[in-house]
Amino acid sequence: MPSRESWSGHRARRSVHNSRQEGRQQDLLLAALGMKLGSRKSAVTIWQPLKLFAYSQLTSLVRRATLKENEHIPKYEKIHNFKVHTFRGPHWCEYCANFMWGLIAQGVKCAGLNSEGLYRVSGFSDLIEDVKMAFDRDGEKADISVNMYEDINIITGALKLYFRDLPIPLITYDAYPKFIESAKTADPDEQLEILHEALKLLPPAHCETLRYLMAHLKRVTLHEKENLMSAENLGIVFGPTLMRAPELDAMAALNDIRYQRLVVEMLIKNEDILF
Numbered sequence: 169m170p171s172r173e174s175w176s177g178h179r180a181r182r183s184v185h186n187s188r189q190e191g192r193q194q195d196l197l198l199a200a201l202g203m204k205l206g207s208r209k210s211a212v213t214i215w216q217p218l219k220l221f222a223y224s225q226l227t228s229l230v231r232r233a234t235l236k237e238n239e240h241i242p243k244y245e246k247i248h249n250f251k252v253h254t255f256r257g258p259h260w261c262e263y264c265a266n267f268m269w270g271l272i273a274q275g276v277k278c279a280g281l282n283s284e285g286l287y288r289v290s291g292f293s294d295l296i297e298d299v300k301m302a303f304d305r306d307g308e309k310a311d312i313s314v315n316m317y318e319d320i321n322i323i324t325g326a327l328k329l330y331f332r333d334l335p336i337p338l339i340t341y342d343a344y345p346k347f348i349e350s351a352k353t354a355d356p357d358e359q360l361e362i363l364h365e366a367l368k369l370l371p372p373a374h375c376e377t378l379r380y381l382m383a384h385l386k387r388v389t390l391h392e393k394e395n396l397m398s399a400e401n402l403g404i405v406f407g408p409t410l411m412r413a414p415e416l417d418a419m420a421a422l423n424d425i426r427y428q429r430l431v432v433e434m435l436i437k438n439e440d441i442l443f
Contacts, residue, residue, distance in 0.1 A: 280320035281387065281388055281390075281391040281394075281395060282391050282394035282395055283320050283321075283395055284394070284395055284396055285321075285395065285396060285397070286320070286321075286324060286388060286395045286397050287324045287328070287388070287397060287402060287405050287406070288397060288401060288404075288405055289321045290321060290325055291319055291321035291322035291323075291324065291325035291326075292319070292322060293325075295317060295319075295322045296322055296325040296326050296329060299312060299317065299322060299323065299325075299326035300326055300329060300330070303326075303330075312326075328405070328406075328409050331406075331409045331410055332409055337410060337411050337412045338374055338377060338378055338381075338410045338411070339370070339374070339378070339410050339411035339431075340369070340370060340371065340374060341412075341414035342369060343366055343367075343369035343370050344411055344412075344413065344414055346362065346365060346366035346369055347363070347366045347411065347431045348424060348427045348428075348431070349362055349366075350362035350363045350366060350431065350434065351427035351428075351430035351431045351434070352427060359434060360434075360438060360441065360442070363431075363434060363435070363438070363442055364442060367442060367443075378410070378435070379439075379443040381410075382435050382436055382439040382442075382443065383439055383443070385399075385402050385406070385436050385439075386436055386439045386440075388402065389402065389436060399433045399436040399437050400429070400433050402432065402433070402436060403428075403429040403430065403431075403432040403433035403436070404429050406432045407425065407428030407429040407430075407431065407432045408425060408428055410428075410432060411428050411431065
């Protein structure tokens with residue numbers, strides 16, 4: 169059995185070890201925040217990646233805590249609320265906790281509507297990446313004028329890339345089955361009724377963005393004689409872009425492609441009724 173003296177010595181050594189460990193943790197925190205450690209040099213350069221990571225984690229925790237509190241807020245009764253989301257800049261999506269960039273900031277301006285193959289013709293991929301980086305860096309101040317990018321297909325390509333890269337599609341996984349159900353329905357009136365119910369399943373930010381996009385694509389179809397882009401053609405382009413099958417079954421996802429096209433086609437044709 170250990171003596172009282174040896175036990176006291178063990179506790180003393182353990183206390184010293186804990187003090188040293190706490191000191192190292194404090195030094196690490198100070199370094200991460202870019203502060204000086206006594207007489208040492210500033211660790212801003214060395215610890216800059218850790219500083220950015222710590223800041224991003226803190227932001228994520230605050231954002232998710234806010235979303236958790238909002239779980240008790242009653243669900244939206246309306247399909248959309250025009251006063252809540254203006255979409256002139258980046259907004260947090262209350263549903264997926266990701267940025268839902270405004271379409272105005274993404275360059276959706278109804279210019280070049282007579283361009284043949286609008287949204288179907290691909291722009292130069294390197295320039296599309298330049299536009300993406302410009303928005304990531306400068307937000308709404310990004311220059312996408314004709315002086316910077318003469319080819320309208322570069323801007324349309326950047327918009328399609330944005331929707332493809334969303335972690336959660338514009339038509340969310342939860343609402344996906346309802347939208348597909350509407351496309352499989354033969355009766356036109358019943359189709360609209362199911363679509364109307366499906367839109368209610370979308371979070372407000374997603375629904376408002378979809379409304380803005382469909383209004384824009386409806387204007388594109390009004391110039392079909394010049395741009396050769398009908399609602400059907402736009403559905404082929406935007407179907408897989410705006411919605412993705414939640415199942416991992418590749419065959420099921422492949423079979424849904426034609427229904428995805430029909431969903432977007434119906435949304436465009438009935439934009440004035442549904443929204």
